[in-house]
Amino acid sequence: MTVTNILQDKIKKYWQVDGFVIEPAKMQFGDLTVNVAFILAKQRKLPPLQVAREIADKLSQDKELADIFSRIEAVQPGYVNFYFSDKYLKNILADIISGSFGLNMGQGKKIVIEYSSPNTNKPLHLGHLRNDALGMALANILQSLGFEVIKTSVINDRGIHIMQSLLAYLKWGEGKTPDQVGKKGDQFVGDFYVRFHQEAEKDPTLKEEAAELLRRWEQGDQEIRQIWHQLNQWVFQGWHETYDLYGSEFDKWYYESELYDKGKEIIKQAAEKGIVKQRSDGAYVIDLSELGLGSRESGEKVLLRADGTTVYITQDIYLAIKRYEDFNFDKMIYVVASEQEYHFKVLFAILDILGTGLSDKLFHFSYGMVNLPEGKMKSRQGKVVDADELISQMIDLAKVEIERRSPNLPTIEKEENAKAIALSAIKYWFLRANPRSTLTFDPKKSLDFEGDTGPYLLYSYVRLRSILRKAGWKEKVKIEQDLPEAERNLLRKMARWPFVLQHFMDGYNINLICLFLNELASDFNSYYHSHPVLQSDEEIKKLRLQLIAAGSSLLKKGLKMLNIKTVERM
RNA sequence: GCCCCCAUAGUUCAAUGGAUAGAACGCGGGCCUCCGGAGCCCGAGAUGUAGGUUCGAUUCCUACUGGGGGCACCA
Numbered sequence: 001m002t003v004t005n006i007l008q009d010k011i012k013k014y015w016q017v018d019g020f021v022i023e024p025a026k027m028q029f030g031d032l033t034v035n036v037a038f039i040l041a042k043q044r045k046l047p048p049l050q051v052a053r054e055i056a057d058k059l060s061q062d063k064e065l066a067d068i069f070s071r072i073e074a075v076q077p078g079y080v081n082f083y084f085s086d087k088y089l090k091n092i093l094a095d096i097i098s099g100s101f102g103l104n105m106g107q108g109k110k111i112v113i114e115y116s117s118p119n120t121n122k123p124l125h126l127g128h129l130r131n132d133a134l135g136m137a138l139a140n141i142l143q144s145l146g147f148e149v150i151k152t153s154v155i156n157d158r159g160i161h162i163m164q165s166l167l168a169y170l171k172w173g174e175g176k177t178p179d180q181v182g183k184k185g186d187q188f189v190g191d192f193y194v195r196f197h198q199e200a201e202k203d204p205t206l207k208e209e210a211a212e213l214l215r216r217w218e219q220g221d222q223e224i225r226q227i228w229h230q231l232n233q234w235v236f237q238g239w240h241e242t243y244d245l246y247g248s249e250f251d252k253w254y255y256e257s258e259l260y261d262k263g264k265e266i267i268k269q270a271a272e273k274g275i276v277k278q279r280s281d282g283a284y285v286i287d288l289s290e291l292g293l294g295s296r297e298s299g300e301k302v303l304l305r306a307d308g309t310t311v312y313i314t315q316d317i318y319l320a321i322k323r324y325e326d327f328n329f330d331k332m333i334y335v336v337a338s339e340q341e342y343h344f345k346v347l348f349a350i351l352d353i354l355g356t357g358l359s360d361k362l363f364h365f366s367y368g369m370v371n372l373p374e375g376k377m378k379s380r381q382g383k384v385v386d387a388d389e390l391i392s393q394m395i396d397l398a399k400v401e402i403e404r405r406s407p408n409l410p411t412i413e414k415e416e417n418a419k420a421i422a423l424s425a426i427k428y429w430f431l432r433a434n435p436r437s438t439l440t441f442d443p444k445k446s447l448d449f450e451g452d453t454g455p456y457l458l459y460s461y462v463r464l465r466s467i468l469r470k471a472g473w474k475e476k477v478k479i480e481q482d483l484p485e486a487e488r489n490l491l492r493k494m495a496r497w498p499f500v501l502q503h504f505m506d507g508y509n510i511n512l513i514c515l516f517l518n519e520l521a522s523d524f525n526s527y528y529h530s531h532p533v534l535q536s537d538e539e540i541k542k543l544r545l546q547l548i549a550a551g552s553s554l555l556k557k558g559l560k561m562l563n564i565k566t567v568e569r570m
Numbered sequence: 571g572c573c574c575c576c577a578u579a580g581u582u583c584a585a586u587g588g589a590u591a592g593a594a595c596g597c598g599g600g601c602c603u604c605c606g607g608a609g610c611c612c613g614a615g616a617u618g619u620a621g622g623u624u625c626g627a628u629u630c631c632u633a634c635u636g637g638g639g640g641c642a643c644c645a
Contacts (some may be wrong), residue, residue, distance in 0.1 A: 077625085
């Protein structure tokens with residue numbers, strides 16, 4: 001039973017009211033605040049402040065609440081504010097240190113996430129880094145809330161663009177392998193994709209040749225399938241290196257080459273029920289005109305072409321149903337860029353009309369594009385920020401800083417730290433932003449090691465750990481003494497953690513977790529700047545060390561949720 | 571033409587219909603005989619425009635302006 005639940009029940013019981021919100025207050029107004037007086041005031045036609053006073057008085061007399069709150073007061077214009085008691089704060093201190101302080105709301109519930117979902121004709125780019133940062137953070141956060149999380153990815157390994165890189169390899173690859181030319185497999189294949197488009201500008205017949213290859217691939221032509229398979233293996237290998245470095249993990253891969261033909265039965269069965277109709281030319285279509293989602297002319301969406309082949313959405317309909325059979329999930333989150341919002345609207349609507357009952361369980365986690373200062377990325381022209389290149393540039397930058405700031409670290413630790421610092425910068429930069437907004441990525445300016453950044457959080461953690469190390473701190477002890485103001489305020493801040501997680505769940509607001517962690521780090525940085533720990537008297541030192549331990553524990557836990565690795569020294 | 575998203579300091583980003591709109595970078599000024607200066611402290615600086623709903627609007631609604639995305643028998 002969380003504090004919110006207890007409070008909610010009391011208020012509902014005493015005043016038979018609903019629709020009020022309990023939320024963290026600004027620090028100067030207490031720890032929690034409730035707006036119930038505004039609601040009751042309207043019903044009773046009384047001034048809100050008068051009602052708030054009545055509520056505060058009544059709740060102040062409640063014995064159970066007296067343990068949790070030291071003060072409950074009504075203030076203008078009609079809020080009821082709650083201040084946590086020292087007893088409550090000291091209680092949660094032990095939980096924070098042991099890592100058990102948080103929110104457990106997902107038990108017995110299963111969430112499937114789809115993210116990353118790359119194309120096998122090219123390496124991962126900047127967009128994937130945003131996608132993967134969001135996908136992995138969602139997965140880790142939900143997992144820590146008690147959900148069972150399954151991470152999936154759908155690999156786009158077929159289609160005309162795949163055949164284009166394959167054709168370029170046949171023509172100009174000279175039968176070489178990535179190892180022979182010393183390239184990562186995905187980079188190797190990606191270069192042929194760029195080459196195809198360069199050559200196709202000069203020679204338009206290449207497009208027809210690629211189309212012919214696709215026909216042969218679909219007919220199961222052995223030779224083509226074999227080369228295609230080889231190219232895919234190289235690409236997968238390259239990706240895995242990047243994924244390992246970036247920290248992306250997957251439980252299950254789906255391959256479009258195994259799915260693209262599926263879903264025909266579903267459509268035909270729907271046609272028998274009259275939900276889908278067959279046009280005079282033989283194509284199967286669904287009428288979406290009432291929802292305004294169909295094509296511009298007919299208001300219909302094609303699900304099977306006249307020749308009986310499937311379209312992209314047919315595969316997605318099939319996959320949604322298949323994945324539900326595979327996992328029986330409570331929720332399925334698609335982490336896919338905002339350019340596909342329309343697609344998912346249509347997909348969910350169709351699943352609804354088909355009567356699958358799935359649409360309520362499906363959620364499109366949409367995020368904005370990542371642009372360059374000079375405009376949009378264009379992979380055909382090779383005008384992308386390559387993920388590998390960006391990561392390695394960031395690691396080099398981090399190395400320079402490490403050499404400058406801490407030249408005496410062992411070499412191995414320098415290497416590891418450079419990785420951790422660089423990756424924290426990239427991930428945090430994506431995660432702290434509103435996912436919906438388009439980000440402009442300026443390689444020179446956007447990623448910084450100072451201020452509200454990943455490295456700042458790592459640094460803050462390192463300093464907390466350093467104090468504990470020097471103090472020889474080992475374990476949590478019970479705090480008997482009263483809390484001085486500065487210490488109480490730190491605990492009050494940490495006490496907000498479950499509400500941050502609660503608020504995260506409102507709309508998977510990852511950036512709120514970033515915001516909280518930054519505030520937490522910042523609070524600690526100012527705190528020990530003015531409150532020496534190691535030099536203080538035994539009693540107060542004991543308390544301060546407990547707080548430092550709690551802060552480092554919470555910071556580490558939060559960073560882990562964001563899929564950001566901490567280091568012990570830097 | 572139609573639909574969706576975004577618009578907050580010079581810049582990159584916060585803010586749950588409420589209380590004094592928060593940070594960071596940059597700018598100006600301080601702080602290393604004191605647990606780590608990737609830090610701390612102080613200062614200047616913002617809700618695109620016009621209406622509406624509300625006791626109260628950055629937040630909701632309408633129009634406009636500017637930016638992004640989409641409207642395939644492509645994926």
